[in-house]
Amino acid sequence: xxxxxxxxxxxxxxxxxxxxxxxxxxxxxxxxxxxxxxxxxxxxxxxxxxxxxxxxxxxxxxxxxxxxxxxxxxxxxxxxxxxxxxxxxxxxxxxxxxxxxxxxxxxxxxxxxxxxxxxxxxxxxxxxxxxxxxxxxxxxxxxxxxxxxxxxxxxxxxxxxxxxxxxxxxxxxxxxxxxxxxxxxxxxxxxxxxxxxxxxxxxxxxxxxxxxxxxxxxxxxxxxxxxxxxxxxxxxxxxxxxxxxxxxxxxxxxxxxxxxxxxxxxxxxxxxxxxxxxxxxxxxxxxxxxxxxxxxxxxxxxxxxxxxxxxxxxxxxxxxxxxxxxxxxxxxxxxxxxxxxxxxxxxxxxxxxxxxxxxxxxxxxxxxxxxxxxxxxxxxxxxxxxxxxxxxxxxxxxxxxxxxxxxxxxxxxxxxxxxxxxxxxxxxxxxxxxxxxxxxxxxxxxxxxxxxxxxxxxxxxxxxxxxxxxxxxxxxxxxxxxxxxxxxxxxxxxxxxxxxxxxxxxxxxxxxxxxxx
Amino acid sequence: xxxxxxxxxxxxxxxxxxxxxxxxxxxxxxxxxxxxxxxxxxxxxxxxxxxxxxxxxxxxxxxxxxxxxxxxxxxxxxxxxxxxxxxxxxxxxxxxxxxxxxxxxxxxxxxxxxxxxxxxxxxxxxxxxxxxxxxxxxxxxxxxxxxxxxxxxxxxxxxxxxxxxxxxxxxxxxxxxxxxxxxxxxxxxxxxxxxxxxxxxxxxxxxxxxxxxxxxxxxxxxxxxxxxxxxxxxxxxxxxxxxxxxxxxxxxxxxxxxxxxxxxxxxxxxxxxxxxxxxxxxxxxxxxxxxxxxxxxxxxxxxxxxxxxxxxxxxxxxxxxxxxxxxxxxxxxxxxxxxxxxxxxxxxxxxxxxxxxxxxxxxxxxxxxxxxxxxxxxxxxxxxxxxxxxxx
Numbered sequence: 001x002x003x004x005x006x007x008x009x010x011x012x013x014x015x016x017x018x019x020x021x022x023x024x025x026x027x028x029x030x031x032x033x034x035x036x037x038x039x040x041x042x043x044x045x046x047x048x049x050x051x052x053x054x055x056x057x058x059x060x061x062x063x064x065x066x067x068x069x070x071x072x073x074x075x076x077x078x079x080x081x082x083x084x085x086x087x088x089x090x091x092x093x094x095x096x097x098x099x100x101x102x103x104x105x106x107x108x109x110x111x112x113x114x115x116x117x118x119x120x121x122x123x124x125x126x127x128x129x130x131x132x133x134x135x136x137x138x139x140x141x142x143x144x145x146x147x148x149x150x151x152x153x154x155x156x157x158x159x160x161x162x163x164x165x166x167x168x169x170x171x172x173x174x175x176x177x178x179x180x181x182x183x184x185x186x187x188x189x190x191x192x193x194x195x196x197x198x199x200x201x202x203x204x205x206x207x208x209x210x211x212x213x214x215x216x217x218x219x220x221x222x223x224x225x226x227x228x229x230x231x232x233x234x235x236x237x238x239x240x241x242x243x244x245x246x247x248x249x250x251x252x253x254x255x256x257x258x259x260x261x262x263x264x265x266x267x268x269x270x271x272x273x274x275x276x277x278x279x280x281x282x283x284x285x286x287x288x289x290x291x292x293x294x295x296x297x298x299x300x301x302x303x304x305x306x307x308x309x310x311x312x313x314x315x316x317x318x319x320x321x322x323x324x325x326x327x328x329x330x331x332x333x334x335x336x337x338x339x340x341x342x343x344x345x346x347x348x349x350x351x352x353x354x355x356x357x358x359x360x361x362x363x364x365x366x367x368x369x370x371x372x373x374x375x376x377x378x379x380x381x382x383x384x385x386x387x388x389x390x391x392x393x394x395x396x397x398x399x400x401x402x403x404x405x406x407x408x409x410x411x412x413x414x415x416x417x418x419x420x421x422x423x424x425x426x427x428x429x430x431x432x433x434x435x436x437x438x439x440x441x442x443x444x445x446x447x448x449x450x451x452x453x454x455x456x457x458x459x460x461x462x463x464x465x466x467x468x469x470x471x472x473x474x475x476x477x478x479x480x481x482x483x484x485x486x487x488x489x490x491x492x493x494x495x496x497x498x499x500x501x502x503x504x505x506x507x508x509x510x511x512x513x514x515x516x517x
Numbered sequence: 518x519x520x521x522x523x524x525x526x527x528x529x530x531x532x533x534x535x536x537x538x539x540x541x542x543x544x545x546x547x548x549x550x551x552x553x554x555x556x557x558x559x560x561x562x563x564x565x566x567x568x569x570x571x572x573x574x575x576x577x578x579x580x581x582x583x584x585x586x587x588x589x590x591x592x593x594x595x596x597x598x599x600x601x602x603x604x605x606x607x608x609x610x611x612x613x614x615x616x617x618x619x620x621x622x623x624x625x626x627x628x629x630x631x632x633x634x635x636x637x638x639x640x641x642x643x644x645x646x647x648x649x650x651x652x653x654x655x656x657x658x659x660x661x662x663x664x665x666x667x668x669x670x671x672x673x674x675x676x677x678x679x680x681x682x683x684x685x686x687x688x689x690x691x692x693x694x695x696x697x698x699x700x701x702x703x704x705x706x707x708x709x710x711x712x713x714x715x716x717x718x719x720x721x722x723x724x725x726x727x728x729x730x731x732x733x734x735x736x737x738x739x740x741x742x743x744x745x746x747x748x749x750x751x752x753x754x755x756x757x758x759x760x761x762x763x764x765x766x767x768x769x770x771x772x773x774x775x776x777x778x779x780x781x782x783x784x785x786x787x788x789x790x791x792x793x794x795x796x797x798x799x800x801x802x803x804x805x806x807x808x809x810x811x812x813x814x815x816x817x818x819x820x821x822x823x824x825x826x827x828x829x830x831x832x833x834x835x836x837x838x839x840x841x842x843x844x845x846x847x848x849x850x851x852x853x854x855x856x857x858x859x860x861x862x863x864x865x866x867x868x869x870x871x872x873x874x875x876x877x878x879x880x881x882x883x884x885x886x887x888x889x890x891x892x893x894x895x896x897x898x899x900x901x902x903x904x905x906x907x908x909x
Contacts, residue, residue, distance in 0.1 A: 313795075314797075316794070316795060336797075336799070337794065337795060337796070337797040337798075338797045338799065340797070341797045347795070349795055354789075354791055354792070355791050355792050355795050356792055356795070357789065357792055358784075358785055358788035358789040358792055358793065358855065359788070359789065360788050360855050360856060361784065361785070361788050361855070365781070365784075365785075369781070369785055369793075369796045369798075370796040370797050372778050372781055373778050373797075377777075377778045380777050380778050380779060381776050381777050381778075382776055382777060382778060382780075382781060384776070385718050385721075388724055392723070392724070404725065424796070
């Protein structure tokens with residue numbers, strides 16, 4: 001059958017007795033974009049690793065039929081030779097090498113083992129034009145580009161390998177809306193040139209935008225394949241397939257939540273860039289949060305939301321701070337993370353792997369880390385049984401899916417890792433929680449559970465600040481939101497005023513105002 | 518408080534992690550192999566005594582080094598600082614007629630000063646420890662030669678050498694010291710009681726407990742080793758002062774790393790410094806104290822070494838940093854930081870010590886000894902890493 005470029009038949013893959021993939025079947029037509037959807041841990045990444053030869057032939061059972069031929073890949077090189085190229089979630093670029101070097105890394109243009117630099121640069125330039133980066137200088141180091149452009153360099157790299165089947169694993173996870181749009185449009189453009197793509201993504205709106213068919217995987221099984229035109233491509237329909245039930249409301253309602261007095265206030269807050277004392281990153285920021293209130297910080301990437309959160313949280317970002325932080329109406333001196341914790345402030349970072357968790361250590365170790373001195377020790381000696389009891393209690397309370405709190409957090413799925421970070425900060429018994437992208441890269445089910453925890457916290461009278469790049473999340477979870485743009489508060493929206501249009505409107509209006517000055 | 522035991526009525530049983538004790542088995546294996554090679558010479562009471570006498574300083578340094586290794590770094594200056602500390606003590610006694618206790622305090626002070634110096638550069642100025650300690654390695658050695666004017670200072674009085682050569686009084690019955698036997702029995706009781714208590718606590722809190730027979734096997738092996746060790750010491754001169762000193766150091770640092778907030782902070786920082794900082798840990802402070810502490814222990818090792826040699830020599834302590842680092846890695850510490858235990862490092866140091874003594878007894882050339890030690894280090898770490906990889 002020439003119509004199908006790839007068929008995966010009865011794929012089974014086990015990890016020490018646990019079936020990660022159990023009889024997976026799907027077919028990809030020549031020249032289409034197929035999306036693979038599933039919750040975290042459903043087996044998507046494992047499946048792609050089987051396809052690309054990361055798990056060599058023999059470690060799984062089942063057939064991979066590519067262009068009518070049964071393939072037995074022993075490594076990534078084997079699959080790349082056939083034209084199957086995978087772009088992983090984490091960028092595989094060497095930051096200090098030039099764009100041209102990165103594009104041809106592992107695939108050097110050479111004659112008799114000597115690299116032909118002229119050809120390398122010329123070909124790199126051509127490839128950059130194909131991905132819409134024709135104006136970039138191929139000789140500059142790749143880390144001088146933003147994440148969005150780096151992702152496009154990855155695609156150029158794949159094209160340099162003469163890819164016929166491109167696999168993108170969460171390509172837009174780190175990109176903002178505009179960059180994501182650019183990447184998706186590039187996919188459509190490549191499709192028009194005859195490229196076949198498989199995309200894995202949690203962002204269902206993106207999938208409905210680019211995909212011709214959607215294969216849904218749940219618990220290692222292929223559940224169904226939806227075709228464009230014949231099947232319903234709505235987000236609700238996809239979610240139903242992924243979780244196996246209708247998730248009628250993605251944002252649980254907060255009921256009987258009393259909003260009290262202002263307990264957290266930032267006044268005239270100014271911060272400069274940590275490496276450049278003349279560059280002001282945050283200008284005259286004023287925000288207030290009441291007890292039991294959930295307040296959003298909306299804005300585009302680079303608007304200064306994370307910078308604001310981190311500068312408040314023990315001055316972990318920036319220099320030359322001015323302005324006041326008031327907690328319960330009293331001015332608080334917060335100069336270190338320890339001060340922040342003592343003032344009952346908590347910050348759940350946007351990047352749980354880098355800033356939130358110690359991956360090699362256990363769930364228990366991570367959960368109690370921030371509260372250790374205050375709640376789990378006497379005269380510097382750790383109370384280990386108290387620690388074990390509390391960790392166990394929180395494991396149940398926020399539903400971390402694991403058998404024991406001794407398990408290393410590195411082995412948990414993203415959603416469960418996020419729950420551990422949340423538990424870690426809940427255990428410090430804060431009054432004010434700042435949650436930076438609390439549901440980034442985690443599946444719908446885990447998101448719902450995290451929203452539920454947020455609601456419980458609000459009900460118990462905590463003040464909560466949510467930073468999110470997903471506007472529906474801000475709208476769905478917050479009582480009120482501030483819109484940040486270029487380090488300033490561009491506006492404030494309350495209750496039903498919060499819509500995607502209104503948020504964008506505030507940003508545009510702010511840009512225009514700045515333009516006039 | 519809510520007790521989770523209610524939710525978990527069925528007590529879960531888990532297996533003892535064998536990997537944790539792998540190095541102990543390796544220790545026994547190495548010892549037995551040399552027992553065969555040397556025709557039982559290394560089983561002699563004097564040899565057993567020498568294992569502790571000749572390796573006391575390596576154990577002390579390995580303990581301090583482990584903390585550095587936990588942060589993901591090493592201290593290269595250790596050997597030179599040990600020599601300088603010994604040199605200061607020796608010069609004070611021989612040239613200035615200072616009393617032994619004062620000289621010992623001076624040695625500790627010089628070590629701590631060196632440590633604080635390194636700590637200042639690594640924590641406040643954020644200079645990589647590898648470079649700072651490479652500098653102290655050179656500076657320390659030079660300073661040592663300058664202080665001693667390139668000569669050996671000695672002999673040191675008994676009141677000083679007592680630390681490394683003295684023994685506790687003995688009560689010999691049938692040629693065996695009863696104090697040694699008593700200590701062995703007390704330790705055996707503590708080992709068993711400790712396990713029973715841990716099991717009881719786990720049970721009370723509804724946490725999984727270890728299979729009883731596995732604990733029994735573990736305890737028999739451990740009590741067997743310590744019983745053998747103390748019996749042999751009892752057949753010789755009884756308990757060396759050095760052993761008491763080393764035991765106190767090991768006990769203190771084992772407690773710090775396993776039971777205290779400070780210990781947790783070192784592990785957290787080594788595992789992920791950025792996350793540790795955002796969890797409220799003052800990583801600069803941790804860094805400072807880890808290196809300052811290493812300096813202090815160098816001061817202690819300086820006393821022990823010069824006391825054993827009854828003199829201070831400019832070449833003393835050459836290559837000690839490598840022995841200490843190797844002990845940590847053999848004992849299961851990770852080069853990337855965040856993984857490792859004091860007990861592991863001590864076992865690592867014992868393996869190195871048994872190798873040294875065994876090879877000397879077997880008449881291996883000193884150059885060959887280095888080849889073997891290198892191979893053992895590489896082999897131990899390779900096996901350790903490969904076994905971890907399979908699990909992942």
